[in-house]
Amino acid sequence: MFEPAIIVHGGAGTHPSEWKKREPYLAGVKDATLQGHAKLARGGSALDAVEAAVIALENNPLFNTGHGSVLNLKGNVEMDAIVIDGRTLSSGAVCGVRGCPNPVRVARLVMEKTNHCLLTGEGAQDFMESQGILPVPDSQLIVPGMRLAWEKAVLTDKASSLPAASQRTASDLPPGCDTVGAVAMDAHGNVAAATSTGGTTAKLPGRVGDSPIIGAGAYADSSVGAISTTGDGESIMKVCLARRTAELLETGVPAQESAARALRFMHEKVGGEAGVIVLAKDGNRCHVARHFISTTMPWVAVNNGCITWGIDQGQEESASLE
């Protein structure tokens, strides 16, 4: 028997400094974590837990995933998502998918109903419909804040001093505008990871970031641990951030240090900001850690009967899980 655990992040970036404005992000991530943990507590699988946590964030319009996603250059919503089952290394993912309120759910269906790992574009949409999931119009996915961000990006592009839309980094995005993810371990010792995103504001149509890529946006292996990443997607892809973190775990480097080293390597080699959540197996327990080199990253973890959380660098609050 293993002691289940889960850690969830709501995106690396620069969240508002006023508590009143940043509290809802933390509350959203906490709620998602507790939903995932509830699955684990009833004996559910790590895969069910990470899917539930990410669905909660996709349904929460505050987060850049599902409802509330950023818009691409043409003003449309296009999403990427992945789930990985660390028991078999099976995975399912979608990228550049439109009209999809819960891309992580479709990603799981790709894993379970096909022999493929990744579907894109119209093919992903057709598959989604073949599974009885009806596409929804963009109007059901777009929130005013993200539309405003898009308008600013597209209009100011023609102006000036701001970097071109396609060059925006995680820190330029509207606050809290980034990928979400979850990693968990269940009572059988299996681990899973899930990541979901709307991408970057004003990205080129069809742009795929790190999120749906095994080894970049996520990684899971029940003999080692699981990882989900967030931040400058291109930087993450170039260095295979999730896989690099796992490589260090495999050589026995502790979770926190693995994350920190991989992020430092990425930043030095290719630039960019990012954050990582890591679950590292340790006998019949596990260590959960997070590290980010952006200004903020809301994260919440449940492990060993305790709930811990934070959003700023170095912040870690904790309470007993009642």
Next chain:
Amino acid sequence: MFEPAIIVHGGFGKFPSESNLKKPLMEGTKAAAREGHAILARGGSAIDAVEAAVTSMEDNPLFNCGYGCTLNLNGNAQMDAIVIDGQTLNSGAVCGALGCPNPVQVARLVMEKTNHCLLSGDGVQQFMRSHGIEVVPDSQLILPERFQEWEQYVKLREEFVNGCGDSQRIASGLPPGCDTVGAVAMDASGNIAAATSTGGRTGKLPGRVGDAPIVGAGSYADSNVGGVSTTGFGESAMKVCLARRIAELLEKGVPAQESAARVLRFMHEKVGGEAGVIVLAKDGNRCHVTRHFISPNMTWAAINDGRITWGIDQGQEESASLE
């Protein structure tokens, strides 16, 4: 000054020994290596060399990329490709691309003209048009033999779905030699690049993306270490991050051949599936080039140290002086 080198593969496969496809595929692979090497010999970059080598195979209808690629379940030619510049780790890739005769060239433009690494689906066509590249009709990409293979696949699949066929027949009904191509090179400045291109697998679900356009799965390049391009069961390569795992071993000083063999063995044991890889490992101002595959065949050709070497069967290595 570094001694330039290039290694190219034309895809893994299973050929009956008397197959009349082996010779032309081998010739096409060698021609691609020579094209890439010609660029290196005149001082060109590793990225120009791998792009040229892969373009040559995309234009050759025998290879499963560009013109002549396998068809998806809907009967369309849908492609994935990548280039990686090992000097900066910059990369450009396309996936699920329709109407694209040279996806490796579009991949390079993604790298050079955008700040993105990967474009998919319709977005690729929009990008192509915005750069004056014609989106061509399928009729210009589909070879009659590929169409027949697709028809056969669809028929077998229907039988399977209707309960009167079996998956073995579907698998064995697939044609030989039908897989991803790639190239890895080092230029006279010591920079390394990798490129990979594919039409995927016959009858793949529309929009299916395999390992080819994924950094760390189908390809990897880092001028401090080396470069890798893979071919084979895409899903298996993706699940284990095949190219990245090989690079990890190279970084630890494990020789190229052993790195490739160990990782392929790991992949096969952990998730099943067959694959082949080409590897270029830096060594001072030279490099080692090698290949390893766990299928019966993989066409490959390498030019290094003034010699051209090549093979298609397990254990086969022919060589000649590069005239």
